[in-house]
Amino acid sequence: MQAIWDIEHHQILPTSRLMVDLGLAMLVVAAAYFLSPLVLRKWITDKDGHPLPPGPPIRYAFLRKYAELALHDWQQKYGPIFSIWMGSQLFVVISDPHVARDLLVTNGSVFSTRKRYFMKNQVILNGRAITASPYGDKWRQHRRLATQVLTPKAMQGFANIMDYESHILVKSLYELGHKGEVPVNPAHYAGRFALNNMLIISFGMRTDTSEDPLVEKALDLAMEFMDLTGPWSNAVDFFEPLQWIPTSKRSRGIKLHDGLIDVYGSMIQRFERRMKSGEYVPDCLVKTLLESQEEEKLDWEDLCMLSAVFTLGGVHSASRFILVRMKATTSGIIQWFLALIPSHQHIAEKAYEELDRVIGRERWPTAADEPNLPYIRAIIKEVQRVHAPFWFATPHCTSQDFSYKGTFIPKDSVVLLNCYSLHHNEERYPNSFSFLPERYLGDDLGCGESAKLANVMERDHWTFGAGRRICPGLPAAERELWLAISRLLWAFKFEALPNEPISLEEYEGLSGRTPLPYRLRLVPRHNNLAGILQAADEVKMTW
């Protein structure tokens, strides 16, 4: 039998006994580690003795598959603000509109930085791309540059192309569906719609076919980004020693970072060549960045990451897409809308009534019609409430200690906006688990204006986050969603397939959520559709 020399007691121990002792010691250490919140919750207080927000007495290594359900249970048990430990990271979870306003908006100077998530913010985005930047001058500078092309006024410059893209979306689905005879999975086309809109805003270009190699590359990168990031998905973010182990996931993160620099870097170089040769280039993010690069002291990685996050972020959240050649599929708000509507025919009927009455059948809705179609607006808001793509927005982080209503929120806490519970607040949204667009009738505000309301209980929803980090792409996203959804409703009836139920409960994605793949029939509502769709053919834009 193998033996080992025990230095302290000067005796030989059998290896098996030593292994058992070691195993036991490790168990004790692990138990002490995972149960330490029992003690820490008493120890960690502010100078006035206020404890952390209440929460479970153990540390978690992972949460169950649909983490929002765990958080919803906890908010029912612990209240509107609670705390949990994921590994070594303390999370403070906000589930109430007043608390969200008090902390993220009123005290935005404390609650607006980002945790240096190892995978997303360090390895992949390297602290850049606005979303990964710590709160401070660099973040302010990058956000200011980016929002120049995203203001509602700047959106006017992209109005025609967004209009055109929604045309192509409806046309593609019409052709694919053969007048409702062939069931369609709309995800790829919805994704291409969003991708083209973002490419126009970022690079002043679009893809002309859904098999475009550029789309393929961008989709690959976006899929990988979604797989690798997420507020709860990476143990490596919460157990720091794991960050030093060269795992395959870590290698994928590094490869993705390099891929983003490669793909977006070469797109920027091509754009720059055109600019320098005197060729016409449209106003867009990359033009703004290149023109101000020297003055703003932007390095190459800044340029690549800013343009990448716009393209990926916009597509990623505005309407997920599908990689048809692989089994992986994704989708977003447009996907959820199309998943919901076949089982809510009475809502579709009301929408048709409004469209026929206000718009008629000789033309279809435009951006200018939005104020006159309150029911369609209400449908879009309700889809965003019931199926927000990110149940936890993007986590914020505290930059200093903060005391709030008898609780203590330490510096470096990750602060999570629990949109699932916020969106199922029965006081604000009676019958909150039902899809009821009527609840938004009379709400004439856009999401950006609604987020500024003094009475936070009147805010429409929290899908775009809150406070100083609120999504800067909101005007673009709203315009896109309006054009796509109002036109889809004008054009089609939506029918589920008898033997292919569409799940509204299950979903895919860790950092964002999209429905499981499904098919439906899109039946033209009237004969005028064909005529209107003939008016625009695909435009090939070279660059």
Ligand code: HEM
């Ligand atoms: C339906 C579509 C979209 C949804 C639901 C969405 C949602 C979000 C959310 C929840 C955040 C985090 C906010 C926070 O930290 O409180 C965010 C941030 C961000 N979004 Fe969006 N977004 C959408 C579309 C877009 C588009 C179209 C763009 C670009 C054109 C964009 C660019 C960004 C950027 C750059 C950030 C980071 C902001 C910062 O950290 O300061 N998003 N978005």
